[in-house]
Amino acid sequence: MERRLAAVLIADVVGYSRLSEIDEEGTRTRFQSDLRQAFEPMIARHHGRLVKTMGDGVLAEFHSVVDALHCAVDVQRDLADRHVDAEPELRLDFRIGINLGDIIVEGDDIQGDGVNIADRIQRLATPGGIAISGTVYDQVKSRVAVGYVSLGSQKVRNIAEPIRVYRVVLDPAAAGKTVHARQGLRSWRLAAAVVAVIALPLAAAAYWWPPWTIFEAAAPATRFAYPIPDKPSVAVLPFINVGGDAEQDHLAEGLTDDLITELSKVSGLFVIARHSVFAIQDTATKIQDVAEELGVHYVLEGSLQRAGMRLRINVKLIDAFSGLSLWAERYDRQYADLFAVQDDVIGKIISALSVKLSDGERNRLARIPTESLEAYDYYLRAEQEGTSFNDVATSRETLSYYQKAIDIDPDFADAHAGIARVAVDIWRNDYNFLWSGAVARKIAYDAAGQALKIDPNNARAQTVLALLQLVDGRPQAALESANRAVAAQPSDAEAYANLALILAHTGSREQAIAEIEKAMRLDPAAPPSFQLLAGIVYYKAGDDSRAVLLMEAARDALPNAEPAREFLTAAYIHLGDEARARQEAAKLLELFPNSNLTYYGYLYDYWREEDRNRHIEALRAAGIPQWPFGFEGADADRVVGDDLRNLIKNTSWVGTHKNGTEFIQYFDSQGNTAYRSANTNITGIVEIEGDDRLCEQFAGYFLDRMVCGYVYRNTTGDDGPPGDYVRISSQALTYFSVKPNPTQ
Known part of the structure; x- marks a missing residue:
């Protein structure tokens, strides 16, 4: 391992995910074009090395900071x-960050604090701009024909000590000049395009306000x-939990x-969903970024500190267009x-927003x-566990917190x-790891x-009820419950998404698309489960x-x-892409070898018949078998x-499943x-x-x-699985022999 x-230099595309949603292939093509025509030749011209591309980003290293900045x-x-x-809505704008620091070289790759700091600095650049660390500035301030704004x-994030940061002003009129953000617009008489990248006065209160409160003139x-x-x-x-006690993170x-x-309960407001605002905290470094990436006019930010029974909360509502605070308050209460x-x-x-209730x-x-x-407090701890219940430990802990809250207040x-x-x-999601599906x-x-x-x-309860009613074959009741959920919380992305799902199931396709677009606008940085x-x-x-x-994004x-594999398989068939459909079907069968058309037919018995048949036939065309493990009798x-009736009259079946489980x-x-195995004991x-047809419940x-x-x-003979008979259903393939039950 080499250090040096x-x-x-790190560059990253602003709003790449949003651009990809609009035109994925076109966005990727434009990125590759910019890489080949701008980055690669400029890096080579200035004696640098392109280390790698990272999705929508570029990483390069240089021996000289002057060369890096010139590049x-x-x-x-x-x-x-x-x-x-x-x-404008399709243009790729890059932010570039440059740092001079210690790196670790591993083969052709580099990493370490020198790289991490460059990445953090890049996020402080304006779209189409450059940000540099203090170590770079000290080397280049009089050697490159640009100006600088000191932040x-x-x-x-994840860097222990604060870092000096400068933004680069590309206009030649600013060459050789450095101003501080607090000097604002008084220092230079530049063209309007240059003024737009100079920071406005920064309010004092650094202890209470996070680093994204660096304002700029509205973009x-x-x-x-x-x-x-x-x-x-x-x-x-x-x-922000500024008290330093991680135990209070759930409170913040x-x-x-x-x-x-x-x-979200106020119909006169448009409120971005929880997941998107929490997701953006890792990428947005100022209020302007938040507003631009989420498409909002106002941003509320604040901090919290709890000491014993005292609670201090600071809150500020900011007009992101002007960078001005509309309202701020400090609470020092019990x-x-x-x-x-x-x-x-x-x-x-x-x-402050003049909304009528x-x-x-x-x-x-x-x-x-x-x-x-x-x-x-217990309720907040449950909510902090998140919305992904795909493991036993998380689900048990979440449920225990909710239950403790109910034990204290049954009317919660x-x-x-x-x-x-x-x-x-x-x-x-048919997890079946904590309870059976029916339980x-x-x-x-x-x-x-x-x-x-x-x-x-x-x-939330209305949304859950709507889903249950839909699967129970009560579409009208489901639609009423879903509409009540939206009415109760008009900015709830999940409520709109589930309303859209029910509308799609009932054949109201155009309305379903309109509602899911509302949901995605409310949650623009949606989690994979929501994308699915x-x-x-x-x-x-x-x-x-x-x-x-x-669904490709969700699958990745x-x-x-x-479900991601299954629905992608069918969608590829509908688009005429049989090769990708079969590739996806093969992966589905690799992960879930008992996948079969009969199972999906049972599972979707609440669908409209034409929709269910369309789905099943697409899966069949992609190679999904009729029965588990591709069985054909x-x-x-x-x-x-x-002969069949005698097999289930005062008898016992003894055998094994395809997966080896004895029963x-x-x-x-x-x-x-009555069915018995090592971990199952059920009657029906x-x-x-x-x-x-042998049917069981x-x-x-x-x-x-x-x-x-x-x-x-x-009839497989001595080389096949043991047992005189084979039982096939949508959920199992078993081999067994029959013996009479003992007489009473």
């Missing part, structure tokens, strides 16, 4: 010339990733969540006053979630709705019902091209998610009639059955349909559905 001092300046000027006629010492509207809504639009940034996150939730502080903050925001909204905002701060509606949300997620479904129904009994306007849901909505609505873009982030070997299954003469009923399994299949004689 080097000048590191960056030439690249940005060249790109500006190349893109002068480009459509002072900046605290950046042109074309810089915004999305059109600004026609109603006041707000992003609530994650509150909880305050953020609650403000988002409460503001912890017991937390809800009163929240109410005051919400009221002041609504007042309906009587219903006023009543909903006046309702406090619980009288118990202890119960509220949000805690009941939280349990419903966990349960429906386990049920909907999870019942818990979701019960918890959602209890939440709505306490608070009929609980949007949106992709399924587009798929069900018949827009396979847009569905594929979203969640490579073991069965000969008609001559199928057991039918009295024994008992049948009496009244149509009852059995019957014969027609003359040859086990309480609490596969949504309590009757599952049917066939029995064949095992």
